[in-house]
Amino acid sequence: MxxxxxxxxxxxxxxxxxxxxxxxxxxxxxxxxxxxxxxxxxxxxxxxxxxxxxxxxxxxxxxxxxxxxxxxETEGSIAFMDMKITRQTDGTLNINTYRKPTHTDQYLLWTSEHPTIHKMSVIRTLYHRANMVTEERDRKQEDKHIQHALKTCGYPTWAINKGKQQTTTERKEQPKQRTRNPERQEPKPVITLPYIRGITEKIRATMKKHNINTPTKPYTTVRNRLVHPKDKIPAGLKCGVIYEIPCKLCNKTYIGETGRQLNTRTTEHRKECEKETNRKHTRAAKEEAESTIKKSAVTDHCTRENHVMDWDNTRIINTEQQKYKRWIKEAIEIRRRGCGTMNRDDGVYSLDHAWDCIIEEGRAGGGGWRRPLLPVDGRG
CATH class of the missing domain: 3.30.70 (Alpha-Beta Plaits)
Structure with a gap:
C-alpha cells in the first residue's frame, strides 16, 4: 500500500x-x-x-x-523476530523458534478451498524456519511440535513427510549461481485462475503442456460468503450481468449479457417484442415478418413461434464488470444449455470446443461453481 x-x-x-x-x-x-x-x-x-x-x-x-x-531479557532469554535467544551458563547462546504466548498454531486448513500447492507451502515454510532457526539438538522437539500442529489442522501424514523431505533436499543442494543468458527468453504467458476443486487442476495440467503459467486465487472465501458490508442492490438495478429470460410456452430460454442495468436491457427486449406482436399483419405481411431476421433473438422467437416471454422470471446467472470476461461467461452459459436456448449464435466470444468436456462436467455435477440465480425484482 x-x-x-x-x-x-x-x-x-x-x-x-x-x-x-x-x-x-x-x-x-x-x-x-x-x-x-x-x-x-x-x-x-x-x-x-x-x-x-x-x-x-x-x-x-x-x-x-x-x-x-x-x-x-527475562530469565536469560529474549525474543527477536522468530528467534528465542537464551544465554547459557557457559556464555554461549542457544537459539530456538519463538512463538508468542497468544500463538494458537492455527494454519491453513487442509480441507479449505485452496490448491494443494498452497497447503504444501505451509509445511515447507514451517520446516524451513525450524532448519534455519532451531539448534540441532532441539530440532527433534520442534519437529514434534510442527507435526502436532499440522495434524490438528487436518494435514495428512503423507503431505507432512513430503513437505519435510522437500525442505531437507533443498538444504543439501548447493545454491545455484545465476548466470546471465545472452539470449534472453521471452516471459511465459500467465493466466490467473480461480481455484475450484476438481476443475482448476485439470485446466492447469492442460495449460502446463502449452508452457503457460497458471497461478491460482481463492474463489470461495469466508468473506464473500458471510460479509456483506453494503446494502443489497436489487437484481434489476445491477450492471455487468449475464441473464436468462425463459419462455412461458416452451422450455427454451434466452441467454444475454449487458454492462448496463438489467432492467434497461430487458425493457428494450420487451418493447421490441411487443412492437412486433401487436402489429396487425395480413397473411403476406405475416409471412414476410416471420422470414425477416429481427434485431433480437427474443423477438424472432416470439414472432415465429407465436410465444410469450416470461419477463417476470428473468434471472441473473452471473455477474462480471469486465466486458471481455463477461463475454466469455455468456458463451459458457450458452454452450452449457446447448439446444435449450433460443440464441442464434454462441455469443460475442467464440469459445473453443476444447472446453466442452469441462462445461459438461460442470453441468453434470449440478453446476456447483455457478452463482445463485436471482430474479429481476430481487425477490428470493
Missing part, C-alpha cells in the same frame, strides 16, 4: 538515525551489538543502562515522531 518508494525512504531515514545514535551514545552506554531488521533491534549494552540509552535514542529525532521502546 502507498508509494512504492516508502520502504526505501524509510530505510534511508533509519540508517541515518541509527548511525547518529550509535556514534553519539554516552560512553557508559557503549553499544556492543546492534542488529536491526526494519523496526526491530537487538542490542547488547552494559547492564543497568537501558533507560539511559532509550532516552538518548528518543532525543535523536528532532521532530519527536520516532519513539523507541524496549524489552529486556
Amino acid at each position: 502507498g508509494n512504492p518508494l516508502s520502504a526505501t525512504l524509510c530505510e534511508f531515514f533509519m540508517e541515518d538515525l541509527e548511525q547518529k545514535a550509535i556514534t553519539t551514545a554516552p560512553p557508559h552506554c557503549k553499544i556492543k551489538l546492534w542488529k536491526r531488521y526494519v523496526d526491530d533491534i537487538l542490542e547488547i549494552i552494559p547492564k543497568g543502562q537501558t533507560e539511559t540509552l532509550t532516552q538518548h535514542l528518543n532525543n535523536i529525532d528532532d521532530t519527536g515522531n520516532i519513539k523507541f521502546t524496549y524489552e529486556s
Whole structure:
C-alpha cells in the first residue's frame, strides 16, 4: 500500500538515525551489538543502562515522531523476530523458534478451498524456519511440535513427510549461481485462475503442456460468503450481468449479457417484442415478418413461434464488470444449455470446443461453481 518508494525512504531515514545514535551514545552506554531488521533491534549494552540509552535514542529525532521502546531479557532469554535467544551458563547462546504466548498454531486448513500447492507451502515454510532457526539438538522437539500442529489442522501424514523431505533436499543442494543468458527468453504467458476443486487442476495440467503459467486465487472465501458490508442492490438495478429470460410456452430460454442495468436491457427486449406482436399483419405481411431476421433473438422467437416471454422470471446467472470476461461467461452459459436456448449464435466470444468436456462436467455435477440465480425484482 502507498508509494512504492516508502520502504526505501524509510530505510534511508533509519540508517541515518541509527548511525547518529550509535556514534553519539554516552560512553557508559557503549553499544556492543546492534542488529536491526526494519523496526526491530537487538542490542547488547552494559547492564543497568537501558533507560539511559532509550532516552538518548528518543532525543535523536528532532521532530519527536520516532519513539523507541524496549524489552529486556527475562530469565536469560529474549525474543527477536522468530528467534528465542537464551544465554547459557557457559556464555554461549542457544537459539530456538519463538512463538508468542497468544500463538494458537492455527494454519491453513487442509480441507479449505485452496490448491494443494498452497497447503504444501505451509509445511515447507514451517520446516524451513525450524532448519534455519532451531539448534540441532532441539530440532527433534520442534519437529514434534510442527507435526502436532499440522495434524490438528487436518494435514495428512503423507503431505507432512513430503513437505519435510522437500525442505531437507533443498538444504543439501548447493545454491545455484545465476548466470546471465545472452539470449534472453521471452516471459511465459500467465493466466490467473480461480481455484475450484476438481476443475482448476485439470485446466492447469492442460495449460502446463502449452508452457503457460497458471497461478491460482481463492474463489470461495469466508468473506464473500458471510460479509456483506453494503446494502443489497436489487437484481434489476445491477450492471455487468449475464441473464436468462425463459419462455412461458416452451422450455427454451434466452441467454444475454449487458454492462448496463438489467432492467434497461430487458425493457428494450420487451418493447421490441411487443412492437412486433401487436402489429396487425395480413397473411403476406405475416409471412414476410416471420422470414425477416429481427434485431433480437427474443423477438424472432416470439414472432415465429407465436410465444410469450416470461419477463417476470428473468434471472441473473452471473455477474462480471469486465466486458471481455463477461463475454466469455455468456458463451459458457450458452454452450452449457446447448439446444435449450433460443440464441442464434454462441455469443460475442467464440469459445473453443476444447472446453466442452469441462462445461459438461460442470453441468453434470449440478453446476456447483455457478452463482445463485436471482430474479429481476430481487425477490428470493
